[in-house]
Amino acid sequence: MTYIYVMRVLLIILDGVADRPSLKIGLMTPLQLARKPTFDLLAAGGVTGIMDPVSPGVPVGSDTGHLALLGYDPYVYYTGRGPLEALGAGIELGPMDVAFRCNFATVSDDWVVIDRRAGRISDEEAELLASTLADLSKELSLDAELVFKHTVEHRGVLVIRGAGLSEKISDVDPHREGVKVQMPRPLDSSDNARRTSEVLRNFLVKSREILEKHPVNIERKKRGLKVANVLLPRGAGRLPSLPSIKERYGVKGAVIAGGAIYKGVCRAAGMDVINAPGATGTINTNLDSKFSTMIEALCNYDFVLLHIKGTDSASHDKNPELKARFIEKIDSALGKYLEKFLDDVIICITGDHTTCSTVGEHRGDPVPILIHGKGVRIDDVNKFDEISCSKGGLGRIRGLDLLNILFDLANITKMYGE
Ligand code: ZN
Ligand code: ZN
Numbered sequence: 001m002t003y004i005y006v007m008r009v010l011l012i013i014l015d016g017v018a019d020r021p022s023l024k025i026g027l028m029t030p031l032q033l034a035r036k037p038t039f040d041l042l043a044a045g046g047v048t049g050i051m052d053p054v055s056p057g058v059p060v061g062s063d064t065g066h067l068a069l070l071g072y073d074p075y076v077y078y079t080g081r082g083p084l085e086a087l088g089a090g091i092e093l094g095p096m097d098v099a100f101r102c103n104f105a106t107v108s109d110d111w112v113v114i115d116r117r118a119g120r121i122s123d124e125e126a127e128l129l130a131s132t133l134a135d136l137s138k139e140l141s142l143d144a145e146l147v148f149k150h151t152v153e154h155r156g157v158l159v160i161r162g163a164g165l166s167e168k169i170s171d172v173d174p175h176r177e178g179v180k181v182q183m184p185r186p187l188d189s190s191d192n193a194r195r196t197s198e199v200l201r202n203f204l205v206k207s208r209e210i211l212e213k214h215p216v217n218i219e220r221k222k223r224g225l226k227v228a229n230v231l232l233p234r235g236a237g238r239l240p241s242l243p244s245i246k247e248r249y250g251v252k253g254a255v256i257a258g259g260a261i262y263k264g265v266c267r268a269a270g271m272d273v274i275n276a277p278g279a280t281g282t283i284n285t286n287l288d289s290k291f292s293t294m295i296e297a298l299c300n301y302d303f304v305l306l307h308i309k310g311t312d313s314a315s316h317d318k319n320p321e322l323k324a325r326f327i328e329k330i331d332s333a334l335g336k337y338l339e340k341f342l343d344d345v346i347i348c349i350t351g352d353h354t355t356c357s358t359v360g361e362h363r364g365d366p367v368p369i370l371i372h373g374k375g376v377r378i379d380d381v382n383k384f385d386e387i388s389c390s391k392g393g394l395g396r397i398r399g400l401d402l403l404n405i406l407f408d409l410a411n412i413t414k415m416y417g418e
Pocket of ligand 1: 015016061062063065312352353
């Protein structure tokens, strides 16, 4: 019998790391500007390329982008952001439950949205508000159960549970400020959609009454801060049914991430969620804690996905300089751990989409990718950025093919045919 050397796979996703050249930083991209010896070392000793997360020129969200990178065609499997967020928030979601993403927001007396982030309410305050809403469905004697859970900052998830529900419900969140909240409407003519929109409307009206009188908001008003007096649900959907990573590749996978959506996509794919202390999903996240948790996870799992969010946030804030500095921080934090796992791990570093820090939004440009590990064909590229990697040996690949490529390099994938 021949001995096959099976390696583990580490996928590091830097959210929205890819960018376009920016005038603010001398027509470079943040990856080009950043001093990043670790990433460049890995690029020099590995193979590089560019990747279209879903399709060339299609700007994707973090949800659809991550689904694609895990090998799930979002055009087939995506059922909305709500259920993925709910899974990521640790809610056990049944197949018939309808889940929404939610924001605490500030509205005027006549329901005009003043601030979609409720004056950047703190985690502690949002947690207190959320706990008051916990038993609201019983109080309202609705024949559906409503579960609201706060996640980070002004964000949370809402799940409606019961018989005869539908996910065909319009967004309540108008997605901008200065306009009225849109009360939920059924999006088809079914009784279930009508009923679900009524349940949600009752909940919104009642929860507003409670939030207006809540001590947290009374205190905020006194301090001249915006109150969190309404919940704005959006992205209604049901649990997607994904064949697990274990079923597809026979591997045991885990994710380390701060934000709920990344944990949710991975949970839907049958992966375990590992919480790293101090992982906040912001630019102030504890990178050391994330990398040391990652090293530990590599001892127990065949496949580990580490997600870092701050690169995307800096781009949304149109701050390419800050993005470059954050890339440098990640690079130096990773550098300290390199020798601990380089020998028997296939490591891949890439992004889930381009986030353009000039327009502050996701764009459809491809993302750079590098793969490093034993047996990987080494190309001539020695820098990790959008332009250098476009000359790499991987060429231009699809996000959907990423795990196939990585598990093949790790000698995990079984042969197709005989
Ligand atoms: Zn993203
Ligand atoms: Zn983004």
